[in-house]
Amino acid sequence: MSSSDDDVPLATRKAVNGTSPSQRRSPIFPTKISKATDKKVDAEYEAMDVDNLGENVPQGISISNGPVTQVSSDEENGSRRNAKRKGRKPTVKEESSASGSDSDAPLQNKRRRTNGAAKQAPVESDDDVPLAKKRSPALSKSKSPTVVRMPVTITGGHDDSDSDIPLAAAKLSKEKAAIMKEQRQTADKLQAQDKKRKPAVKKEESESDDDVPLSKRRAAVGKPKPNGVKKEPTPSDDDDDDDVPLAKKRATKAVAAPKKAAAAKKEPTAVKKEVKGKGRAKKSETPATVQENEEEEEDDEDDTFKWWENPDTMNTIKWTTLEHNGVLFPPPYEPLPKNVKMKYNGVEVTLPVQAEEVAGFFGAMLDSPHASNPKFCENFFNDFREILAKNGGARDPSGKKIPIKTFDKCDFTPMAEYFEARKAEKKAMTPAEKKAEKHKKDEAEKKYTTCLLDGRKERVGNFRVEPPGLFRGRGDHPKTGKVKLRVEPEQVTLNIGKGAAIPPPPEGHKWGGINHDDKVTWLATWKENINGNIKYVMLAADSSLKGQSDYKKFEKARELKKYIGQIRDDYNKELRSQIMKDRQRATAIYLIDVLALRAGNEKGEDEADTVGCCSLRYEHVTLEEPNKLVFDFLGKDSIRYHDTVEVSPQVFKNMKIFKKAPKTNGDLIFDRVNTGDLNKKLQSYMKGLSAKVFRTYNASWTMQREMMKIPNSGSVHDKYLAYNEANRMVAILCNHQRTVSSTHEESLGKAQDRIKALRYQKLRLKRQILFLEPKQKKKNPEYFKPDPEIDDEEWIKEHQKQLITQEEEKITKKFEKENEKLAENKEKEMKPSELKDRLKVLKEMEDEFKKENKTGTVEPKSKTATVEKIKASIEKMEERIKKMEADVRVKDDNKTVALGTSKINYIDPRLTVMFCKKYNVPIEKLFTKTLRDKFKWALESANEDWEF
Template identity: 55%
Template structure:
């Protein structure tokens, strides 16, 4: 037989052709018993089928640079970060080349993360206490309310490592999954059996005379009440409404918005903007999810196209790119590309990345060549050959000054600009989909710029070219009016693809990927997509026990292909590895389970496996797992010589084969469904056992604890964010500020009552908190004085703006100076208190009862903030947002919200509440995944 790879059979049929693999497979078609015995000598496969271990360390050994998503000016520090600014002195603006020095004076979030020293410093900082680095655990509750070991089914063995306890929890959850799968299949069989029994009962109960005459009396069998938690909500029979006197009536059918006339050939833009605003009735599509399951997604579709970014505005004559110290003149197209780099000079982890620099310079030179190159002030050619001689500082300073001027505009001017922008965008924000008004998600065409990518993307720094109408294809109804392209341009194509849910598309030039304009996340179409995704995961509940039983059995299969398939499904199910796809030569070398190579897997006897590779979005996946001994043995076989670096571990398997195998268990089942199922089922098990009590903040913390358990148990974790330590320090300062405020109120009580109250409450009650020292207090007092000064200045400015708007004269500076005396008085008060060690009671009609009430309020605020701080620190290695939005069924979050009486706003932002509107309205506290 030929040994060429064309003859190698694949699992599930088909052959592997040479285009699918960079290296020829080197594993044999079958695995002999001798090979198994040889591999098991060092680690015999006793304890077959043991539960895999749980890793508590996830992410790279060394921190890697990762681009954060664009925020359009919105802070990414999270809701809990206060407005308080750092007390560190603000240094003068440095050039981008100087920013690598004196980093200790910069906020952590702005420090470069490329040096080993910074990585070490950050690592040490993350290991230090939350509130203060000087004092261990100061300001934090010693026993915060959280999910107990009993709630999670953990033992009380305090000596057992956390990994062992979590392993036991995971084993318990898997056992429960097997039990539920059997029960669900049993429940499915009941209706058929009930029908047969009812039919037989009818026949037996009929009078003999009627049977002989061939007549039958029909009886209505009483159906046994069955659980329908497993059935998609849309397919369940709606509950009947009580009408009184023991009567019930069927619920009214779902209300629908009357469709507009689809035959209208010239719809106006006003139709898109105004349709459904006055008499829109809620369309509860989740009550009828089967509608729209065919290939035809819409009958009529009307929209107004896309918005293009504004044209490039050339730089002023006095702002130039310098080459070797010489100002150069560029064609506007080349000048725009130079500006892309110049505006990013403060993003040192990008502009100082050699790959970023090289890719930018290669594209910049191409644009220079295309546009005629660069010239000096005398018109002589300047040959730009070396990137190191380019100086973008003038460009950077110009755009920074524009940014500062823009931010410092009067509020009225900003408001007017925003209103004008909203007016221009209004026609594009909505479309008419089968006559229903639906919000469009991303109707703006991406502006040109520099591609950043994530992780170690090989194309970082490439120029994202401006997208023209000639590159854009529209998708719209045949009878709809096609939106006009910008003057002087035309659309690439206009389609009427009723099987597509996109409105417009184009191909970007970096990776050749298609970009689509789709409906917004809160639209019916997007909601149905999310609904089906989670229902697919719910359906997996019925089959998970069979799948796990089969892959564990096939871990010892004789056929290499079968054993590789079983091992891959094991890793995907147990450790949430993505399936992985083949990559082209010019794409990032990201891999998943099926595309793992020899160098990505390190084996440590007896059963520890180290994975180290670039995963999705070029984020490094470095993790150690304790695996089933049989899996360890298989990986040893898959790496057996003559395999070497560059060769694939699973050389007889690919993702299409894997997913084809999985679809044999359940229609539409793919590898990615396991991530959703495992996260949702684990969360549902934790919630069933949870008993959340206390304040809303404590209950939110309980939910986050459960979410974090899901992340650990399902291996959905992340590396610590660069700015985490700085954020925790700010939260610590806010807590200490409240503690200082509480101490002052207690001192006022002494001022009112003297030794009497001190004797009654005890001396300890009035002592200063141990993490508040004299140095910090003076620093905090200075901050409070400066804060008050800034508030007074801001209020003065707003009052003047209001006067001008009303046509009156502005107040003079003298008035501001008069107002600022209040800040000076506060400074004097603090100075006197520090000297006399006495705080005079202040406030109108101050009494002991009022002061005690203030202390009580401050106690509550401090406790709440401490819980939030501890929760935030515990979540530093867990992406709770990603887990909550993408993997955990949102109905489970709704269950927690309703069961423990916590506002859903505490878990879902306004955007997410719109996105998961179907979940909020369809699930109650008794819903089960």
């Protein structure tokens, strides 16, 4: 999601993004932290007013609740911030580094920069580098901006502002310590299981566990690798396969099982009947149905590559043969009609075709918020003028050259009106015309949608080359508005199997290159001109290679549960290390693990100023005694992250050290570590472990824990709501925010109108009872009153008019659709008189409503209607209303929380499958068709007892 900060006061935007004019340029601290520094910070901490605050304080959870209303004198300042970071120039001349990247050089030997542009020459050691001269005025303490509603502060509930804390957030905050304790217990249990298997290893290959570092005790079987990475055990390595993923166990059993067992496996189970959308479970499977379709289903199974039943087949060689038809380029530009021209200073101008296309890009966006963004307009106009100059310039009606110098004199309205008219024409197309156009488009794209991978057909994902246009970017991207140039075939490199037919490029062009790399999964690649990013054409999300990638990701997170205890022990120990790099690294891992911060990489000056843990700067974190950190920065997708969290006292002390003078705005807090350092340390515990795995691990673990609390009772809808609440916990844990949709209030309003309409239908059912038994009104007058939400005669009459209008539209559309179908079949169409006859029902409805309003009763449509049947219908109607109200409440509660992000990317899909099978919830309720295809491996490999 992208976000705009137009409504955020300028002062706050400066604080968030560090645009303060003062930038620290002096050297950073020595490599070691002196004992005197530690003692001083400890003394300052002890002097605080701290009541019973020890090391076991509640672990903080970073939570964002969407936009924060600011109280500032700059509130109406509409100017936009400059998202570029200011580089910190060295105090001495530096020689350029020989390497193109400094990621491998030891950071203690060089100054970290926020823009990642310049690099310092390495020195032997900076132990002897003196501290920078102290500033004469004391640095003022950084304070967070005043807010009307601060995002949640996790402080154990002692604050009076608890009414502003979402229930899910407060609940998760209280349970965080218990979650971490359970994770530690599981890690200890799994480590103990590894230790029991140790005696089976030869003596010379395994020393005593007490004397061997943990990093060398990873492998359950066999000699450890030199880097201490755990060897992946195979089913034959040991009789005890508790730690072997379920899919591997199944694969092992499948190899040893007799053919009769394999045949028996095809018998449908009760669970499969209830869980729809999963292979054969889509159909109602009675024994007779299974017998009739057995042969057909066997053929379908043969066409499916079930790689998840044997994960050992996943290796570095991705394919043996690969055939595809290349990529689909956008159609060439069609010049505008001669009467549609841009105006400059009120005069129509003729533009070269290349410039006209670019001007049209802006014209098509004239009514969008982008066209009012000064940076967007500036970048567009600069590129537009450059393209104009290269292609001959603009000319007035007499053919004379006219210089285009000022953006404000440009009028793109004629173009905008032309594009709007084209949209209206498309919208006015008949269903038959739309269907024909779609069929034509599908036929043109058909050959690009699939490829042949090792002889089997696989779907291709993004086979279209992105058309030219104006770059929008996320948030306040500095390059927003620049022209995305048309990608030519000469820029595209294809990856295809040796011996496969190379697809022909468009006429008059040739491919940029042909590769035969079987170790990669992309089919085509090129570089875009805006940020120089490499674009790839990949297989679709439901392809085997994509599925294997997802499987590996979640298996890696499952493996982390074995080592999480030791990792936490180690980083808690290193929080007190005298080595600055070690202490910064430990603090960063703590924030990533406990607060679920993203790791963060440095950005260049031409990129949006979004940050993560390792790229936090001085101004992004404010310290609040005794142990609170206030984070305020732009996170992923330029969404503002503004939270207050409690941390352990030692982390608070460390942050105080990392922020002490001479550091100031613009300086990195973690100036001696980056994500590469973090990942290198983490991989000493487990192969392939990186900082981002913690989010997947913590998300899946928390989801499983919350699921275990859900009672297996109630309706499917109740269970669905419980699942969403558990998912919400995970989204809060991972700080998955989204901006409130501009149509959110409108959408809620429509939902409320639908609920009121149901309440009126319920009232009509009660009035049917009065028609059958009028005396019931005296017995229970309150029961027959309208619900308070619709207890308004004027609203009821207005709603009745709407019902008549809706019925008229419904009848008319049905009539038109039937006539279109008759025309398609070359049959005689119905006459307008037929529609007139059908619309007579509207007069009947009007008379019926008048009678209802007069008598307060409604005659039942059915002659067999009874009071008992009508009351049963009322109960069903009340259930529908209750369900819709719950949905509206959930939608409003989650307006700033992105549930989809956690469900798709961070929660192991096998947990959702397990939930559906165990709780008898149709999988369609939780996974769309796209997700069911994407996670087919999960649907077929997890049962109701599966555990993360």
